[in-house]
Amino acid sequence: MRILRSKPVVWLLLYIRKRKKIKSLLPLVPSAVWVALFLFVPLVIIFLYSLSMRGEGGTIVASFGLQNYKHFWTTPIYTRTVFKSLVIGFEVTFICLIVGYLPGYFLARLRSVRRVFLIILLIIPFWTSIIIRTYSWILILGTQGPINYYLVKWGLIDQPIRFLYSEFAVILGLVHIMLPFMILPIFTCIDRMDQSLLDASKSLGAGNIRTFFEITFPLSLPGVSAGCLLVFIISVGAFLTPAMLGGPKDMMIAMLIQQNFLMLFDWPFGSAAAIVYLILIVFVVFLFNKMVGLDKIWLSTQG
């Protein structure tokens, strides 16, 4: 207790008390420390690695150069991987939006027990590991799987189709896993919408369909944006699904990073790839903020 009464500490406490702004920031200290220690510091280390060189047998030779980045951008297979990741991210986001909007909408329209039941159905898959969920697609889509079995049995095809280890399988698996991230924000957004707005629109002469396009849809856009951002960021960085369901041509950025670290023992190059990926994602979020405004999403969640 003595240290609490020592002059510097007392001064500090008095100073904090005087400065309201500092006082209001105090509760942030634990999380700030956490983020600093376990996010910021590791990032700095990764960044420093990315400027180094791979030595004999996977050692790291300290240096300060951009050679890894140069190598990354001048090797077509790496740039293609980045491009492919972004394309798959866009595709998954688009499909999730198309498939997920109506369920989100109807979920918000539902009342009572049925709605709770459906939301639980939506959340239950989260209790199962992604590996198991992805693996089940291998069973379903495989050449010996039920789909091929019935297609052949009914005479629709002669030879089983190779669904697996293709971009199609990756996208299917990702959409399956990402769908709740699209449905839930859309649901929340529409659910928080003031019901009397719809009544007002109808009283002014707009039927159900016009009311949807004039009122409901525009007001659900913050939910749509939140869902798209979530789905896009998570799918671009997906690792397990492309690794399990994709072919050699479907390598995504997370796999590239993993390969460099764990298989090629090229930590500096892997770090450079990780930094490139990070910058890309930050750039996307930045663009998104410019176009849609993240603050709108927060506002929509505050209701």
Added chain:
Amino acid sequence: MESEGSDAIFPRSTLMVDVELREMTKKFGEFTAVKSLSLTVEKGEFLSLLGPSGCGKTTTLRVLAGFEEPSEGLVFIKGKRMNDVPPYMRNIGMVFQNYALFPHKTVFQNVAYGLKMRQVEKGEIDRRVEEILDMVRLSGFGNRKPHQLSGGQQQRVALARALVIRPDVLLLDEPLSNLDAKLREEMRVETKRIQKNVGITTVYVTHDQVEALSMSDRIVIMEQGAIIQIGTPRDVYESPWNPFVADFMGQSNQIEGEIASVGDQESEVRTQSGLRILVKTLDGFEKGRGVKVFVRVETPEIFSEPPPDSKNVFNGRLESISYHGSSTLYYMRIEEGTRFVAEKSRQEADRMRVEKDSPIWLRISPEYCISLL
């Protein structure tokens, strides 16, 4: 939209009736919100539905608007049967309790919405929106978003949006309840001014009796899904039909007793504790019959000395004084232990100069005693 059959059952109403509900019942599952309610609203009339929350007034309004379908009975607007007509085909203007302005649209777009849905030509839309914004004194606000407006301004936009489509009837659902006291008073006058200006048939739902009294041509008092009384503001305030209305409108002293003697003009009512009070003789008065007497707090006169005339004068002691600024409430205990409240304007209160515990005399004119058998 209108079938032969609906015409056949409509001859009863005159041309002057804009809105009619005939034996309308609305049930939500087991719960009956409105019980066999019949009501007509005349052209240009301002009719209020007044009652405590849960009395069915909002449900009645929502049936008129078409948001709820009546379980039984008929709804007519401008002589047309409306039972199966959806809200967007009814040509009604509605103002919601929270205004329900579209947050993503500007004031102009909000007001123009109904016209756009009616495929009105663009120049005409501009002209009519401009005109109505001018009427609600909001010209120049067209480009603002609703969240940039004050509560009173939002309420006026909602009113403009409902009126610009020239509806057959204007429906208002407690439109002033979200405003603070001072603004509410202002908007009461303003809303009434606009309604009169347009001359539109209006149904107004409120639980605030001051709003109903000050704005309405007629008031419908509802309780538990049924109409208790319909009348002009003066009627329902001064001549309530039953204890519920007498108690609901204004603040009253309530005396229960039985008729002790019946006179031509005045009769005497005696309470169990022995208090005797003269009231106006009504039809059906007979000796020994139980009666409830309501005395509105603003009607008794009070004196700090015995008044010359001794008819219906009671002596008592002042128990407490409650100062309300514009008026003062005097709580007293009179003969035979009966408690009494009287409200006096500031001028009268200033003249009184009485203090707590001082003796006080109360004179109640028989005219002001509302007796209900």
